[in-house]
Amino acid sequence: MSKPTIELRATPHIHAPHDVVKIMRNVVFASLPMAAWSIWSYGLSALLLMLAVVASCLLTERLFNRHNNTLGDWSTSITGILLFLTLPPGFPAWMGMLAGFIAIGMGKVMFGGLGMNVFNPALIGRAFVQAAFPVAITTWIPAFFEGRFTRLIPSTLTPPFTIPPETAAWSQQVAVDAFTGATPLAVQKFDHVAAPALHLLTGTTAGSLGEGSALIILACGLYLALRRILDWRIPLAVMAGTWPSAELFHWIDPGVYPDGLFMLLSGGLMPGAWFMATDMVGSPVTPRGVVIYGLLIGIVTVVIRLFGGLTEGVMYAILLGNAATPPDR
């Protein structure tokens, strides 16, 4: 069997000698600062959760793919790390492992393995646990809590198949400053108070592990764009879809709808636009297709956030974008 290759999109740089291993290794490098930042913010629990999720992904890949050696090409690890970044900090490790199993088993192997997946595997795993454990996936932990490198969040080591313990009281106790337990998006949606952009940029708000600092995400994404590993049009198109539509609603009723900058920096939009929507298999190949795909994701995200029952809509918007992309093979 020949070495698996990935077709590049019709960029002018088609001669660049990319192969799967090289690309994936670069993506891992780019996502490591984000992972490191999340571990810096949430301590041991985040590290443990990351190891659990990645190990579960690798084991699942090994279980279903005994004949081809696909473990060494980093693609499974990258799914694991990206999945980890979408989870809340106090997420029980066993649920993380289940998410990893679903991500690889249902999101990737079932469609035919590497390069054949219709949807972003990490988001499939996240969507599953979102529907299965709606309470655990919306339980937030204050960032930079006291003693984060010496003790674990009580819910991290929940025994498998049991309900994680209540962490609200514990969070209040260890939080460095006033911790509301609600994400900026939830606070905005239900109380119409938008968090300041500076907090969002530096990551001092509640949220998923990878949603912390918009600045770091931006830097990592730019690195990949400069290395020509992700198509810079996609994140730009996503933002170009998000900002004007958010501004439009903000202009209609500023008291209810947040402004475009808040929309861009809050929640999972940045990691989603740079790392999830740019998944090479699930996104379109033609330049025009890429723009439509990005705009669709951006607009759908805004619509779900403002009018849906959920506070965050990036995940479903990207999965919808994946579904609208014709398979390029």
Added chain:
Amino acid sequence: MNEAQQAMQPPRASSTLMMIVLNGIAMLAGFLVVMTSQLTAPRIAENQRIAIEQAVSKVIPGATRHREFHLGKDGLRSEPGADTTTIYAGYDDQDHLLGVAARAAAQGYADMIYLLYGYDPTCQCIRGIKVLKFAETPGLGDKITHDAAFQSNFDALDARLAPDGQGLAHAIAKVKHGTKQHDWEIDAISGATISSTAVGKALNQSAQALLPQLLPHLQELRATEKRP
């Protein structure tokens, strides 16, 4: 239809035969359906009565029996009409009117939430709710059915009428979790804001419309106490 197809058709039965067969089958079907309906009707009526009784006794504390009325623009009726609302008057063992139960509904997170609530004319308040039908997310929105703190909102939820008698003095509304200050406010469940809002909206809509219509006829409900 071309000839080849016609040739493949089975010999055509006469239409009289078709009509006889269809009529015969239809009569048999009618007989079976009516027979089942007749046989099961008493059991079904009994089941429905028990279901309503359980719900009424939950929302009107202390009620041991109930009577069904239909409230229209022209007052109480015993038979439902096109523009009537069904209400259930709950009585204790001594036939004292304890309260009136009615249905309310509003759009929840997943689907419509249907509930029954009990209005107590002595304290002019809502004394209990029971969610009849809902499809909220298990673990979050379904807390409206069993969360003790949320249910305690309806121990005595203020539903006084405004002086002009056209609506409630204070609209029933949900407030953010932990900020309830007045008797007419509903303390929302943390993490189930939409479901809590729906319950508040359902109660407010129904009470605003029903109570002004109902109160002039309260004496008639009490009068039935005398009847055997």
Added chain:
Amino acid sequence: MTRKTDTQITWKTFSEGLWANNPVFVMLLGMCPTLAVTNSAINALAMGLATTFVLLASGLLVSLLARYIPKQVRIATYIVIIATFVTMIDYIIQAISLDLYNALGAFIQLIVVNCIILGRAEAYASKHRPAKAVLNALGMGAGFTLALLCLGLVREILGSGSVFGVDLFGPAFQPWVIMTLPPGGFLVLGAWLLLFDWFRLRRQQKETVTGGQSDVA
């Protein structure tokens, strides 16, 4: 048609619906109730039994009356017969338990459009003797009930931590909410189909390896 030949009753008459032509896992018929009401074992069982009753009764009646029904109006006749029994079971379930009736919702009435029933009436009951038709309908019903139970059990165990309402794991169990929601129906059905196909392929492989007669269609 085949009425003259093939008169003996064999084990296969009954078992066809259980395994070889299982309505859910092999023929993929009747997906609407399969996906919609299998969120708990009791709902699955009730739906399975209700469908079995309709299959059985309509199969018997169609088989008895088949020779008198003109070809041109047979479908209309079958539908009337099936609808009759569906209405009957609708009343009967209301009489047994209103809670169960509410849980099954519109899907009781929708048995009438379940393709298994019309399919069996047209393809089997109308061409066979009453005894065979009844036995085959029983097998089909049992296969359908079994398949629904397979889904219902998995979804209830994972989704509520109980079996037939009996708590299995105690209050510490974390339910997988997705399993009681509509997506759970698709996921569990997919998983069962995967399992069945995997078994079938393995058996076929074994047969080809040992040089046995393989009946690959």
